Amino acid sequence: MTATPSESSGSAAAFNPGAVLGQYRIVRLLGRGGMGEVYEVEHAVLHRRYALKLLPAEFAAASGALERFQREARVMAALEHPNILQVDDFGETGGRYWLRMELANGVNAAGKPCVSLADWVEAKGGKLDAARAAGVLGHILSGLAHAHKRGVVHRDLKPANILLLTAADGKTEVKIADFGLVRLVGEEWVRGRAEQSIRLSMSLGDQRTMAPDGGSSTGSLIGTYAYMSPEQKRGAEADMRSDVYAMGLIAYRLFTGRKLGLKKPSELVPGLAPAWDTWIMTALEEAPGDRFADAGELLAAMPDAGDEGSGFGVQGSGTNPQPATHNPRFRVQGSGFRKKNPQPTTHNPQPIPAG
Numbered sequence: 001m002t003a004t005p006s007e008s009s010g011s012a013a014a015f016n017p018g019a020v021l022g023q024y025r026i027v028r029l030l031g032r033g034g035m036g037e038v039y040e041v042e043h044a045v046l047h048r049r050y051a052l053k054l055l056p057a058e059f060a061a062a063s064g065a066l067e068r069f070q071r072e073a074r075v076m077a078a079l080e081h082p083n084i085l086q087v088d089d090f091g092e093t094g095g096r097y098w099l100r101m102e103l104a105n106g107v108n109a110a111g112k113p114c115v116s117l118a119d120w121v122e123a124k125g126g127k128l129d130a131a132r133a134a135g136v137l138g139h140i141l142s143g144l145a146h147a148h149k150r151g152v153v154h155r156d157l158k159p160a161n162i163l164l165l166t167a168a169d170g171k172t173e174v175k176i177a178d179f180g181l182v183r184l185v186g187e188e189w190v191r192g193r194a195e196q197s198i199r200l201s202m203s204l205g206d207q208r209t210m211a212p213d214g215g216s217s218t219g220s221l222i223g224t225y226a227y228m229s230p231e232q233k234r235g236a237e238a239d240m241r242s243d244v245y246a247m248g249l250i251a252y253r254l255f256t257g258r259k260l261g262l263k264k265p266s267e268l269v270p271g272l273a274p275a276w277d278t279w280i281m282t283a284l285e286e287a288p289g290d291r292f293a294d295a296g297e298l299l300a301a302m303p304d305a306g307d308e309g310s311g312f313g314v315q316g317s318g319t320n321p322q323p324a325t326h327n328p329r330f331r332v333q334g335s336g337f338r339k340k341n342p343q344p345t346t347h348n349p350q351p352i353p354a355g
């Protein structure tokens with residue numbers, strides 16, 4: 001059987017289970033977003049299962065698409081880190097460009113299967129306890145710092161792009177997905193589609209598509225826009241500080257369960273150390289030059305976890321089998337952060353217990 005679009009999808013190119021795309025048999029649709037569909041597939045020869053990301057059909061028609069795809073896909077495949085979802089192959093079949101990734105099996109929370117951080121937070125009632133939030137942030141930043149050190153910017157960090165895997169010992173691993181995908185398909189295209197989706201949702205008044213991390217194409221693009229930095233929304237090219245801004249928004253949401261508002265996180269979360277306020281709000285400075293320069297700085301400046309991150313591998317946990325060097329330059333006073341070129345820190349997050 002060759003791959004054919006599903007009649008029930010309501011959108012182009014959602015393939016039926018059992019369809020064949022090159023060497024892969026479609027098992028099921030895992031999700032659809034503004035930058036393509038993701039399928040669970042089985043390799044016909046290896047009989048191993050992967051996640052296959054199919055880029056939007058219109059991408060192939062864009063000028064220079066093949067060269068850009070090959071260049072950016074190689075960059076994505078070269079990123080190897082425990083907290084980055086591995087891309088290990090890429091190609092083109094039947095006019096559709098695809099990326100092959102490791103399959104995220106997710107976790108169970110409150111009796112619900114959760115594959116993304118967005119799913120998990122929703123199952124937890126909209127936010128995480130301080131210890132778990134600190135642990136998750138440590139995982140994300142460890143992977144992001146690895147990419148930034150190699151000059152790779154994500155450009156679309158949001159809870160829906162943070163995936164969860166259950167390890168053999170039952171603990172949870174956190175992995176960043178879709179690294180470089182915005183650059184691959186084009187920043188201007190993504191921003192334009194996101195703005196168009198917001199206007200459409202407002203005109204329809206459909207609250208389901210207004211969800212920042214919805215599973216639909218519209219919801220996914222709105223999620224992209226919700227976590228964009230001010231400079232991205234103005235049309236400027238993203239850099240590492242744009243990713244830092246997105247991490248500030250993610251941290252605010254994880255701790256408080258709310259969108260960014262006037263109140264500091266410690267005013268909304270009883271017992272949360274005020275140092276987290278300064279850390280998060282520095283990441284969320286309007287001007288890029290007033291933020292942490294990259295994820296390495298943000299990770300090194302992370303407040304001492306203490307009881308809030310004990311056992312979750314965040315800074316201060318004392319676990320560092322794989323050193324990662326950071327040399328931050330802190331501008332914030334009175335925060336409890338280290339200042340003036342401290343000694344390089346080491347950081348290696350441990351799996352987070354599920355539940």
